[in-house]
Amino acid sequence: MDEPHVSICMPYFNRIKPLLKTLRMYEDHGYFEHKHIRVNVCICDDGSMYEPAAKGTPEFPWLKIKTLPKKPQWASPSLAINIAATMSKSPLILLTSPEIYHPAPVLWEMVKQIKSIHDSVLAPTLAEKRNEDRTIRKQWVGHPVHRPAKYWWCQLLSRHLFEKVGGFDIRYTDSGKLGWDDDDFCERLNEANVNWKWLDDQYHVVHGMTPHRVSRSGTNKKLFKRIWGKDDTRDGIL
Numbered sequence: 488m489d490e491p492h493v494s495i496c497m498p499y500f501n502r503i504k505p506l507l508k509t510l511r512m513y514e515d516h517g518y519f520e521h522k523h524i525r526v527n528v529c530i531c532d533d534g535s536m537y538e539p540a541a542k543g544t545p546e547f548p549w550l551k552i553k554t555l556p557k558k559p560q561w562a563s564p565s566l567a568i569n570i571a572a573t574m575s576k577s578p579l580i581l582l583t584s585p586e587i588y589h590p591a592p593v594l595w596e597m598v599k600q601i602k603s604i605h606d607s608v609l610a611p612t613l614a615e616k617r618n619e620d621r622t623i624r625k626q627w628v629g630h631p632v633h634r635p636a637k638y639w640w641c642q643l644l645s646r647h648l649f650e651k652v653g654g655f656d657i658r659y660t661d662s663g664k665l666g667w668d669d670d671d672f673c674e675r676l677n678e679a680n681v682n683w684k685w686l687d688d689q690y691h692v693v694h695g696m697t698p699h700r701v702s703r704s705g706t707n708k709k710l711f712k713r714i715w716g717k718d719d720t721r722d723g724i725l
Contacts, residue, residue: 498567503538506585516592529574531567534558565655631685
């Protein structure tokens with residue numbers, strides 16, 4: 488099979504239900520049937536203890552899975568993202584996660600916006616959060632107007648740009664904690680003169696439970712501040 492034009496790259500850890508929903512969504516949107524744009528999915532299972540991706544997913548021809556040794560707790564997925572990105576040679580990489588659902592085939596619009604190897608396209612992300620009374624409230628966690636925070640799980644960028652900045656810093660994984668990997672990655676993209684672009688009329692939805700709903704660690708915050716000499720500027724996280 489020829490190398491794809493776009494690789495959808497994601498880390499995974501013990502979340503088989505949202506993963507299956509997302510993979511089926513990719514199929515429903517026709518991501519693997521385009522006449523001119525070949526797409527595949529590269530997943531790095533970051534050591535799942537209970538729901539390994541390789542055992543819980545069908546053998547799709549467009550799906551690649553690599554599994555790391557089991558571990559009891561998920562840390563920053565920097566290493567897993569880097570590994571997923573090396574599983575293909577596609578010129579474009581969509582960084583995402585099993586919980587990110589596309590209400591419309593947003594990938595095609597993101598691809599259209601890539602005009603140079605220095606572009607990174609962001610799709611606004613809408614989170615559905617459960618209140619104490621089990622009702623659902625919706626909140627933008629990444630939006631060019633309402634909250635212009637940048638996350639790794641809604642970016643399309645060139646492989647050239649990803650490799651130029653060295654991918655993600657695995658020190659955030661080595662800490663054994665969550666958080667600040669997004670901030671660090673975006674800081675290095677800024678240093679590489681990235682051209683940020685936001686989609687106007689399409690977005691992603693966070694549709695399942697995610698490890699990012701826990702508080703980010705002080706350990707990684709200190710690491711980020713030590714590297715960049717500042718705190719991040721976000722006003723809260725998933």
